[in-house]
Amino acid sequence: MKQSYLVNLLFIKLLIATFSTALAQVPKSLDSVMVYLKTHTVQDTNYVIALNVMGRELHEKGNPDYNRADSVLRVSEKLAIKLNYGLGLSRAYTNLASIYYLTDRPQQALEYFQKALTTAESYKLSPRFICGAISNVAAALSKLQQYDKVVAMQLRSLRLQEQYNVQPRIATTYGGLGTAYRELNKPKDALVYYQQALALMQVEKNIRGMAIIENNVGICYDGLKQYDKSLASYRMALKHAEDVEYELLQADILVNIGLALKLSNRFKEGIPYVERSLAIGRKQQNKGTMATAYFNLGQIYEELKDYKPAEANMKKALELATERGDKEQIANYTQGLADLYGGMKNFQQAYVYQLEKNKQIDSNTVVRTSAEVQRLVAQYKTEKKEQEIKLLRQQAQLRDKELINKRLQTNALLIGAILLLLLGAAVSAWLLNRSRLRRLEEAQKLRKQIAHDLHDEVGSTLSSISLLSGMVNSLIAQKRPEAVERAIQKINTDARQILDAMDEIIWTINPGNDSLQRIAMRLQEYAQPLMESKAISFSFQTDPALADIPVSMEVRRSLYLIGKEAINNLIKYSEATQATVRFARRADQLEVLIEDNGRGFDVTKPRERTGQTSMKQRAEAMGGSLDVQSAPEQGTRLVLTTAIAG
Structure with a gap:
């Protein structure tokens, strides 16, 4: 840290x-x-x-x-x-x-x-x-x-x-x-x-x-x-x-x-330096400095497998962070203790601290708890602790079932509430003005979209995890360790996919991301590693005039999905050596350019795999237009234009 x-x-x-x-x-x-x-x-x-x-x-x-x-x-x-x-x-x-x-x-x-x-x-x-x-x-x-x-x-x-x-x-x-x-x-x-x-x-x-x-x-x-x-x-x-x-x-x-x-890996050499830092923190009575030193001392002792001083120092760090009310430090130190107890094979304490960390990060997501528990399982499976792993997995599965049931109940109540709202809107339509009715319709559309995304992105993968988890019991009984390992690896992979999907959904609905600058940064973070993996010289440009312009969640989601689809097409099919993504403001219009010098294609013969139809539908849905210009061996130029406020 x-x-x-x-x-x-x-x-x-x-x-x-x-x-x-x-x-x-x-x-x-x-x-x-x-x-x-x-x-x-x-x-x-x-x-x-x-x-x-x-x-x-x-x-x-x-x-x-x-x-x-x-x-x-x-x-x-x-x-x-x-x-x-x-x-x-x-x-x-x-x-x-x-x-x-x-x-x-x-x-x-x-x-x-x-x-x-x-x-x-x-x-x-x-x-x-x-x-x-x-x-x-x-x-x-x-x-x-x-x-x-x-x-x-x-x-x-x-x-x-x-x-x-x-x-x-x-x-x-x-x-x-x-x-x-x-x-x-x-x-x-x-x-x-x-x-x-x-x-x-x-x-x-x-x-x-x-x-x-x-x-x-x-x-x-x-x-x-x-x-x-x-x-x-x-x-x-x-x-x-x-x-x-x-x-x-x-x-x-x-x-x-x-x-x-x-x-x-020079662990013992590091101890005197961190102890000197701790001494200064005590002298200055600076709890933040002391907490940082305690935690890092604990991590060094953990690397040395000297668990007693590691545990003592990390607990002192968490205590000081709690006194200061520093949420970031509390989250980091709680995760550190969970990892420490995992290394000590104290799975019960590891599980307790991991759940506490998960509550601090995302109390609304069922999947994250399951994924973190599976992470513990994967981390220690090489120690051949079949019984401990089996118990931990059963606890996780039981908790997942309970939480999924609660989510289903919550969804049922939510759907019921939506129906009641719609019924109330129909009864009192003549008493409500058009703007309020439009907001209710937008809220309904948003809820349906979130439910659709959760079903598409999460439902099938959760089912896969559930089936694989059930198979592991039988594989353990059959003493087939290699098959158990493959199943657990598949569970970990699926859990990571769910986390990625949930991250995109949460990012989309987070009001803190309601700006064009945030969308541009998100697309750049997505595109940069893909371009580097294909050795494509990549330029990403953002007009400073877009920094504080707000956008609705629906427009933000459409912009991101169109940009992501276009970047994926560029990576898969273009064979380009250079690519450019540019966000620019033209009067009251946003113009997003995605361009490459690849092999191009005949636009009069669109191929289904490029997703052009889907991208154009998304552009039209948010009141914009999508223009795709390309020719064989002439590269591809995609221009998305839509109105912006402010």
């Missing part, structure tokens, strides 16, 4: 430091600025600057006093408004946002970073300051895990820097882009931006910033499984962090060194 959370906290401090320098006549250290404020009786713009410096120093020092810093900055805000001093007001908002960011209040941090940006733009402050304010907004969006918006904001900052020739370029903008791409599982892209940020910070002699970037570079190399490079980056980061005496950053880096050593 990479310790990148703290890096983001430290990175925001670097952003603030970059864009909150004071005037030369105002002292910059905490002690000297306090003396200045006592002796400087005139409440002018310099007084505002001094208050901002004091507020920044109070929340950035080794033992931060966030409450006092907040009070000082509120005074600065009021005085800046009174003096109509835009620069001082924007800095006050920036430092207040930094406090909220560092105390795990990302939504408030985003609000105040946006206030700082709006103020900077309205007072027409320097381009460098405005670009830095944009990067601060991106940092808050990163904390909220809205990485597509982070990329858009940071690129906006870069474009402004190029437009106004801001020199030197702002290092934290490149670093923020690197972090966003890293979180989007694009470590190679992230490294490009991190290296640019590092070069700029070396010129500025920004040691703290260099430590943060080197740490992030190490995380990227870990993702690429280049552990020698990641260890070199981590050790350089640790040296820089020690030079500036930043202990929490040191704790972060020490954990990552321990993890890189673990991934290199």
